[in-house]
Amino acid sequence: MKKWLAALLMITVLIIAGCSNDSGGGVSTENSTIQKALKEKKLIIGMSTGYFPFDMKNPNGDFVGYDADTAEALAKALGVEIEYKQFTFDGLIPALQTGEVDMVFAGMTIRGDRALAVSFADPYFQTGQAVMLPGKDTTTKTWQDLDVKGKKIAVGIGTTGALLAKDVFKNAQVMDFENFPDAAAALAQGQADGIVYDEPAIAVWKLQNGDKVRQLEGLISTENLGIALKKNDFETIQWVNSFLSSYLGSPAELASREKWFETSDWLDEVVEE
Amino acid sequence: MYMYDWSVIGRNMDVFIDGALKTLEISALSILIAIPIGIIFGMGRISKNKFFRLISSIYVEIIRGVPLLVLLIWIFFVLGQFLKLGSYWGSIWGLAIFAGAFIAEIVRAGIQGVPKGQMEAARSLGMTHAKAMTHIILPQAFRRVLPPLASQFIMLIKDSSLVSVIAATELTLNAKNLVATSFRSIEVWTFVALIYFIMTFSLSLIIRYFEKRLLKSEA
Numbered sequence: 327m328k329k330w331l332a333a334l335l336m337i338t339v340l341i342i343a344g345c346s347n348d349s350g351g352g353v354s355t356e357n358s359t360i361q362k363a364l365k366e367k368k369l370i371i372g373m374s375t376g377y378f379p380f381d382m383k384n385p386n387g388d389f390v391g392y393d394a395d396t397a398e399a400l401a402k403a404l405g406v407e408i409e410y411k412q413f414t415f416d417g418l419i420p421a422l423q424t425g426e427v428d429m430v431f432a433g434m435t436i437r438g439d440r441a442l443a444v445s446f447a448d449p450y451f452q453t454g455q456a457v458m459l460p461g462k463d464t465t466t467k468t469w470q471d472l473d474v475k476g477k478k479i480a481v482g483i484g485t486t487g488a489l490l491a492k493d494v495f496k497n498a499q500v501m502d503f504e505n506f507p508d509a510a511a512a513l514a515q516g517q518a519d520g521i522v523y524d525e526p527a528i529a530v531w532k533l534q535n536g537d538k539v540r541q542l543e544g545l546i547s548t549e550n551l552g553i554a555l556k557k558n559d560f561e562t563i564q565w566v567n568s569f570l571s572s573y574l575g576s577p578a579e580l581a582s583r584e585k586w587f588e589t590s591d592w593l594d595e596v597v598e599e
Numbered sequence: 600m601y602m603y604d605w606s607v608i609g610r611n612m613d614v615f616i617d618g619a620l621k622t623l624e625i626s627a628l629s630i631l632i633a634i635p636i637g638i639i640f641g642m643g644r645i646s647k648n649k650f651f652r653l654i655s656s657i658y659v660e661i662i663r664g665v666p667l668l669v670l671l672i673w674i675f676f677v678l679g680q681f682l683k684l685g686s687y688w689g690s691i692w693g694l695a696i697f698a699g700a701f702i703a704e705i706v707r708a709g710i711q712g713v714p715k716g717q718m719e720a721a722r723s724l725g726m727t728h729a730k731a732m733t734h735i736i737l738p739q740a741f742r743r744v745l746p747p748l749a750s751q752f753i754m755l756i757k758d759s760s761l762v763s764v765i766a767a768t769e770l771t772l773n774a775k776n777l778v779a780t781s782f783r784s785i786e787v788w789t790f791v792a793l794i795y796f797i798m799t800f801s802l803s804l805i806i807r808y809f810e811k812r813l814l815k816s817e818a
Binding site: 416417419420423424425439440442443444480483484488489501502503504508511512515516517 | 601675676679680683685686763764765766772775776778779780782784785
């Protein structure tokens with residue numbers, strides 16, 4: 327028995343030691359994401375899907391949405407190609423930490439705890455957490471009305487909505503789903519009584535589903551979304567900030583914003599009927 | 600680039616322990632439901648009744664042909680509409696229905712593994728078919744199915760990690776949530792793997808002990 331355990335421990339230690347070898351610390355500009363992307367002519371973007379209208383896939387399997395527009399503008403400014411890698415939302419920060427991806431465009435809320443693990447560029451969008459209810463629930467007036475024992479609040483695992491819901495709901499039970507559509511499906515079937523999620527996603531869902539769902543007026547919180555970058559990669563952070571300064575408010579960005587947030591024509595593009 | 604910080608494990612030990620206990624609870628309840636399901640459909644597979652045999656074969660073949668992940672999502676989102684199972688019972692029934700099909704095959708093989716002469720001898724002594732089954736065949740089959748049944752339980756503990764997709768709280772979901780707040784994915788998942796291994800390995804040691812005793816009592 328003891329020999330077994332010793333062998334197991336040894337293997338674990340070896341694996342961990344092996345991993346740390348290529349993780350030499352220090353920040354030099356040669357290793358920055360920007361330099362690497364310029365050299366390889368390729369930028370690897372981590373994204374998750376199901377986050378309307380930021381991150382979606384069209385029937386061809388291409389990423390589309392406000393984030394994809396921003397990523398493409400960024401890659402164009404840099405003069406490189408984009409390669410997308412898809413993760414679930416809770417897998418994005420680990421993917422960035424381990425170097426699987428170069429940047430994360432996922433409508434990610436800038437938070438202090440996340441900023442200990444990765445670095446954020448300046449905010450590129452402001453939004454907040456809203457509450458979605460089944461259409462037939464006409465009595466709930468505020469989110470506090472939902473905070474009753476026996477009520478279930480569906481959230482997307484690892485999202486700000488999930489963290490917020492677990493913080494503010496003291497009596498209701500919070501259920502973690504893989505993504506927003508799964509949470510919305512649970513709501514539609516009466517397996518959940520409400521959803522806490524980013525306002526734009528709820529607004530789009532409401533566009534698609536009409537009276538079947540209801541959005542509670544007002545926001546629980548206001549948030550700034552940011553592009554997540556490797557921790558302390560200062561050259562990249564600075565460059566992305568400069569890019570955002572020129573991109574936000576440009577005709578291309580205004581057109582993208584209008585397309586994804588003010589019209590619903592694109593729903594046919596991403597949703598298969 | 601990635602700086603290890605194993606302190607996340609110690610600080611959140613309660614999260615791991617709660618999760619592991621929930622995993623054991625869900626697995627144990629599922630196997631308790633799966634065993635009767637498996638016995639019924641396993642006997643059904645070799646039943647003389649054509650209808651019973653057909654139903655059992657359909658159940659076993661369909662469940663063995665559908666991935667557990669898909670089955671769980673289907674049970675939760677499709678059956679859930681009518682049954683209102685919720686995450687907890689949805690995952691227990693999902694795992695039970697899944698494991699039941701494999702147990703049915705174990706039971707069938709166990710019964711068929713008892714030499715034909717046993718049944719013939721019992722019948723020639725004047726026992727009815729049912730009596731011979733319950734007194735002669737099943738007790739012998741029972742010994743044969745115990746080891747594979749036990750390993751099915753070990754499989755079930757590992758399979759239960761999938762129920763996190765339908766929002767059922769157990770070790771894997773707790774770990775996902777911890778990663779989402781601590782961003783220590785490598786540390787957390789390494790420890791989670793270790794917990795699963797400890798649970799399954801200690802279980803298989805217990806099973807091995809009982810198997811040895813069973814063999815001795817037979818000799």
